[in-house]
Amino acid sequence: MNFFVSALSTILLGLVVGFALSLQKAEPPTEFEKYSSANMDFATMSEVGYAMAAFGRESTADYFELKDYQEYVQLAQNDHAKALSASDSPQVAASEAQASKAEAPTMQLAQVEHPAKPKAKPSLKDWPKSVIGIQRSTELINVEKVWQEFASNSALSDQLDSYTVSVFAIYSDFNSDYSRATISIGYDKPSMKGEQQLIPKGKIETLLKPSNYGNNALLNAWQDIDYSKAVKAVVERRDYTQNSELTSLFVIYQ
Amino acid sequence: MMEFLQQRLTDLELFGWDEYINYWFFLAMMALFAFELIVMAFKKAVTWNLIGDSITNFITLFAYRFIGGLIYILFYLTAFFWVYENFSITQLPLTWMSLLGCILLADVIYYWEHRFMHVCGLGWATHTVHHSSPHFNISVAYRFGPLDGFFPFFFHLPLIMLGFHPFMVFLAEALVQLYQTALHTQMVKKLPRPIEYIMNTPSHHRVHHATNSKYIDKNYAGIFIIWDRMFGTFAEEDEKVKFGVYPRINSVNPFTVFFHGFTKLGKQLWEAPSWSYRFQLLIRPPIWAWEQEQKRKREAAAAEAKASP
Structure with a gap:
């Protein structure tokens, strides 16, 4: 009998403590x-x-x-x-x-998402001749998919040893109405293993200075390209540091 | 104070505390064990049997950790999370307050689990390993049986169903176990009376490890001795304690020590007269099997005496 009273009192104690704890007004969780x-x-x-x-x-x-x-x-x-x-x-x-x-x-x-405040402005001087990444031929309207494919390419991202890295997206070989192009996206890390994507040579002009832009600003900048000239490539550059992401846009004419 | 108690924790924080405390506590206990050995050396009480016994204790610890690790990975962890996600009546907030409540309940659960290990044949087959040392020092705390990590699962499952996060239960379980570990010493005689009244102490735990008849099946508590006082299993240390189990195993061979409980149970099951007897061997207290054996021996002797004129 004593055994059962003891066991029952244990269960009762458990329920009382559990109930009391469930009434706690705990602070809401922080990030x-x-x-x-x-x-x-x-x-x-x-x-x-x-x-x-x-x-x-x-x-x-x-x-x-x-x-x-x-x-x-x-x-x-x-x-x-x-x-x-x-x-x-x-x-x-x-x-x-x-x-x-x-x-x-x-x-x-x-x-990892990064804050969007410029810290150090990259210049045209530190342009590489090529980057390591992927190349796809696609409608420009679908370019987001190529970015996603690049972002999820762990074979490349696993080789990164630092948050300070530059990513180049090179749009070239445009069709007649500029709706389709070859897009190469890669890291400016010559030591990385992967496919090398060359950045075309030519006369480089800046469309957007390094800063934090939304998609609309980027799209609008494409309107500033002088389509009367022979466009070799459009280069979108993203410079990441641990605390920032800077985007800049360039056009390379023949 | 209340603000601190209601501060939220992450499950990883609990996991982290568990790892941290386990690691540093082990180091602290090894230091205490070294101190015990030095004191014993001064008293000229260090014998080859004590050294062999201590080494065996740590070998059983490794074997237990291996088997326990498998049990933990294979089903303990998964089942706890599964029950927590699907069958818990609520999910209590992860706060220090909840942890305190969890420790309190884990302690009373430890009492029952421990009592079960002593009064059930299957439980005793594994737990007898812990009690079989004729010595009593910190290394004995690390003397484990093969299935010592198996039974706690069933006893702690209700805590998960009550809404405690699995990592909180693991941490609470670990804290109770660690508190118990520190009690395995003869260096501390008796603590001040209020402490002895509420808390489990080395003195109370020496009683638990004793073979003195008045001490048998007493003081099962983990942290608080009040459970034994409440549930009628308390005994005060008032006569010299003789440590170990009956019958004594008289071996420091790690294999003999680690498996002797199950070897004995296996032998009893093999020689059992019926299936109902076998079932009772698994669930009844070990003293029952001993009484039955004595009864059979007496009957056999009586029959023999009757047969011979």
């Missing part, structure tokens, strides 16, 4: 706390777990570059505020910032 092991492979989980255990939250935030993410959210909010005050141009950038803010940051190195 940091949204991280869960649910989508993590065991090795990463273990690595992060050890980092967490050894040095606390800070090292884990470093592991995921979470400080960058939070900084990014802050910058995106600033951009959004600016966008609201200046209604004409950066609508797209603001909405993108909003969208990114809503999404949880991804965890792979190649997919």
